[in-house]
Amino acid sequence: MTKYVIIGGSAGGIGAVEAIREVDPIGTLTVISEETVPQYSRPMISEYVSREATLDTMKYRGDQFWKNNNVQTLTGRTATKIDFTKKQVELDGGDKIDYEKLLIATGGKPFVPRMEGGEKGGVFTFTELSSAKGLESKLEQSKSAVVIGGGLIGVSASEALVKRGINVTLVELKDNILNLILDKTASDIAEKVLTEAGVTVITGQTVQRILGKKDNETAVGGVVMTDGTEIPCDLVVVAIGVIPRTELVKGTPVKVNRGIVVDRFMRTSIPDVYACGDVAEAHDFLINGNRLLPLWPLAHVGGRVAGYNMAGKKAEYEGGTIMSSLKYFDLPVIAVGNVNPEDSSDYDVLVELKPEQTVYKKILLKDNLIIGFIFLGDIEKAGILFRLLKNHVDVSEIKDRLLSDDFGIVTLPEQLRQEMFVVN
Amino acid sequence: MKRVSIKEEACIGCGLCQVYCTVEHSKSKDPIKAYLKEQPRPVSRVRVETNNPTSISIRCQQCKDTPCVTACLTGAMTLDKETGLVVHDAEKCIGCWTCIMVCPYGAIKPDSTGKIIAKCDLCPNLEVPACVANCPNEALVCEEVEQ
Numbered sequence: 001m002t003k004y005v006i007i008g009g010s011a012g013g014i015g016a017v018e019a020i021r022e023v024d025p026i027g028t029l030t031v032i033s034e035e036t037v038p039q040y041s042r043p044m045i046s047e048y049v050s051r052e053a054t055l056d057t058m059k060y061r062g063d064q065f066w067k068n069n070n071v072q073t074l075t076g077r078t079a080t081k082i083d084f085t086k087k088q089v090e091l092d093g094g095d096k097i098d099y100e101k102l103l104i105a106t107g108g109k110p111f112v113p114r115m116e117g118g119e120k121g122g123v124f125t126f127t128e129l130s131s132a133k134g135l136e137s138k139l140e141q142s143k144s145a146v147v148i149g150g151g152l153i154g155v156s157a158s159e160a161l162v163k164r165g166i167n168v169t170l171v172e173l174k175d176n177i178l179n180l181i182l183d184k185t186a187s188d189i190a191e192k193v194l195t196e197a198g199v200t201v202i203t204g205q206t207v208q209r210i211l212g213k214k215d216n217e218t219a220v221g222g223v224v225m226t227d228g229t230e231i232p233c234d235l236v237v238v239a240i241g242v243i244p245r246t247e248l249v250k251g252t253p254v255k256v257n258r259g260i261v262v263d264r265f266m267r268t269s270i271p272d273v274y275a276c277g278d279v280a281e282a283h284d285f286l287i288n289g290n291r292l293l294p295l296w297p298l299a300h301v302g303g304r305v306a307g308y309n310m311a312g313k314k315a316e317y318e319g320g321t322i323m324s325s326l327k328y329f330d331l332p333v334i335a336v337g338n339v340n341p342e343d344s345s346d347y348d349v350l351v352e353l354k355p356e357q358t359v360y361k362k363i364l365l366k367d368n369l370i371i372g373f374i375f376l377g378d379i380e381k382a383g384i385l386f387r388l389l390k391n392h393v394d395v396s397e398i399k400d401r402l403l404s405d406d407f408g409i410v411t412l413p414e415q416l417r418q419e420m421f422v423v424n
Numbered sequence: 425m426k427r428v429s430i431k432e433e434a435c436i437g438c439g440l441c442q443v444y445c446t447v448e449h450s451k452s453k454d455p456i457k458a459y460l461k462e463q464p465r466p467v468s469r470v471r472v473e474t475n476n477p478t479s480i481s482i483r484c485q486q487c488k489d490t491p492c493v494t495a496c497l498t499g500a501m502t503l504d505k506e507t508g509l510v511v512h513d514a515e516k517c518i519g520c521w522t523c524i525m526v527c528p529y530g531a532i533k534p535d536s537t538g539k540i541i542a543k544c545d546l547c548p549n550l551e552v553p554a555c556v557a558n559c560p561n562e563a564l565v566c567e568e569v570e571q
Contacts, residue, residue, distance in 0.1 A: 015494070043497040047518055057516070060499045297495035297522055304494065325521035330538055334525045379534070380471075383527035408473035409529060410480050420528065421430060421485070 002027035004310060005089055005097055007079045007248070008105030009033030010042060011296050012277035014061060015303025016103050016310065021069045023311035029071045030097060032089065036076040037129055039065060043296050045132045049139075049160040079106075082248055084270050101272050101310040104249065104260060105303060108242030108278035108294050117210030122220030123236045126157040135237065139164050142234035146223050148207050150177030152324060154239035155190070158199050159328050161237075169200040169231055171207055181324045181335045185353065186360055186374050190331060197329045210236055242294050244279045257281050259292045264316045266306035274310060276302030283319035285390055286337050286371060293320050318390070325379070331358070334382040337372030337389055338364060347371070352403045361403055368396040381408060425508030426546050427569050428556055430480050434563035435472075437479030441555035441564060442468040448547055448554035465536040469544040470555050481555065481564060483544040484531045486510050492523035492532060514540050 004020055006013045009031045020029060041060040047053035066073045074091065081090040082104075088096045110125035112118065122142075124135040143166065147158050150172025158168045170177065176187035177194070191201050205226045213221035222232040244259040255261045255269035259281035266274045266282065276282065277299030284291040298320035308315035326333040341347055341364065348365040359377035363370060363385065370389040375382040385402070388395060393416065395402065401411045409417060443455065450458035450466035458466050470483040486509050493501045493510060500516035501523055503509075517540040524532045524541065535542040546566075547553040556564040 041498045043520065044518065053518070058498075296497050297526070301494050323525060325525045327519055327521055327538075332521055332534060332538070334521060336525065379521060379524055380532075381530040382525055383532070384530040386525055387528040406474060408471070408475075409482050410473035410475040410478055417432075417480075 002311070003098055003100045004029045004103075005099035005101070006031045006103040006105060007089065008103075008107055008277070008279075009035060009039055009073065009075070010105065010107055010277070011060070011299035012105035012107075012303035012306070013103065014039060014065070015300040016105065016274075016276070016307035017066075017069050017071055019304040019307025019313075019315075020311045023308060023313045025070075027311070029069065030074065030099075031066070031071050032074045032077055032079050032091065032097075034076065034078050035129065038073065038075060040129060041296075042127065042129075045126060045129060046156040046160040048129070049126075049132055049136050049157070050163040052163075079248060082252065082273075084252060084254075084273065087272070099272075102274065103303070103306050103310065104268070104273065104275040104279060105277050105299070105306075106245040106248060106279045107299075108244050110238065111241045111243050112238045113240065115207065115209060117212065117220075117223075120210055120212055120220045121218055122234060123210065123238065126153050126237055126239050127242060135235065138235060139166060143167060144233040145169070145235035145237060146171060146207065146231055146233045147237045147239060149239035149241070150174075150201070150203070151180060151239065151241065152178070152326070153241075154237070155194065155326075155328055157237045157239050158194065159197070161235075162198050166235070167200075168198070169202060169233070170194065171205060171225070172201070172203045173206045175203050177201060177203065178326075179340075181322060181339070182333070182374060183339050183362065185362070186333065186335065186339075186376050189358065189360060189376060190326075190328060190333065193329050193331045207236070242278055244281075244292065244294075246279060257290070261290055262302075262317075264319075265309045265314070266302055266317055267309070274306040276306045283317055284321050285319040286321040293322065295320060295323065297323075321390075323386070325382075331376070332379045333374065333376045334379045334386075335372075335374045336382075336386055337370070339372040339374050341372075348399070350399075350403050363402055365395065365399065368394045368399065370395060370402075384409060384412075425486065425569060426566060427486055428483060428544075428546070428553060429565050429567060430482075431563045431565065432478060432480050434561045435479045435481060436561050436563070437472055437474045438560065439472045440558055440560060441470045441481045442472055444554040444558040445470045445544075448550070449542075467533070467536050467542050469531075469542050471530070481559075482529055482531055483555070484510060484527075485529055486546075487528075491526040491528070495522045495526045497522055509546065510543075512541065512543055512545070517541060 044058040078092045125131045147170045158170045207223045211222040213219045260275040278294040281290045305315045305317040323336045350363040352361045362374045364372040445468040500513045532543045556566045
């Protein structure tokens, strides 16, 4: 009986459990999780804070998930050390667990820069349920919040807070919100939607320090911006980004770049040790190399691939790339790949903008391959483009049709179309 | 498992599959009410595409590798191991559109509320899916295929 140990019980760990059990119903499976809540969908934290979801509805899998998969869960526990020679994981409290196959799916932790006043009550992050619960419990007695970081998490936090009647100021250091995934045109449209919903967006600046309240120095009372402006607020949400939780393998032979480096089978540089999700640097099919891509769906797929390989069924990770689908304040956007090239002269750029319908589409091509696209407002056929991008399909024959309203499967070259409908 | 296959050469692009799909997924099951009165407006889960002289009727192909299931953020999209079908749970869907991003057929779309997705469910209440039963040129065939 193989002994499987998984550190981390979120998207990646769950994917691995499902894959392992498809192949090996009898091996022993232990999942170590710091979270005290058994499992939940992390992207739904926004819905939880906005009260559109409850702890019950935000479960990622059914109530009996661990039991049905015959998993021993160690919740509220932290793995503190891995001995790769003895093949043992040490837990807080000193217990040791033997493994034959190990998956490190420890995820990422929110990056919180050192900031004067950062220790005051009312400063929260937005990627862990425990912090989000703390934030939620303060909302009844709060009027305003400053959200630091205009990326996916920051905008998501802003939306949730606005829906709870909080006055939100969103602060982004760069000139545009969502600048890692959108171009300027799409970012401007998103910013307009946010502004109309009541969010005050400040770009090109950040928060320099956090102030206390006049009658209570230990509670957040406001922030001071880079230009010296003071913004009064009751809450601060730090949403600058996540950093891989590689601390368990620090000083060990496991190869770490920015994250734990894994191959296409999610193997680390140490035999029988795998990694996936936000902690791992895995394959990106666009750059054809490894990259940190802290995205829920990729963590889950990576976990599945790791699980199959751990259980002895060969599976290859197709990889991911920068890929986001958004619906902030009901504005649907799908953005994939490289949409902001530094020098656009090397690229073909196809653009369609219909401001009156809030529709914007942009496709970037290089050597007749799609390397990035944004579909805003009209997203139904985004997946067709995603496939063309992912499979590096030469689109020279259909380039002039990609943005037409009647573009679809029918537009694809016949051979490609036939391949898609072969009964698999 | 059941699957709808498309005979490209027989499709005349009439769009009746869209009409019957919409009606089957309406509350009233009445075309006039479904198209004119019902709120939220029912949507077709199939899409007729035309590139003269070719036309085809696109819907969820119940992919074996289920990119939409593995990408789903909430667990709303699942693979029913018994039937081999990709099943969508509207209660768990938050309309994040991740499944739309990864569907190679573009066969998933936001429903008319813009809050959740809609996709082909092969008409669970019918013996033969509405689009297949009403295709005038038998361009759509519902068949049993191996899982």
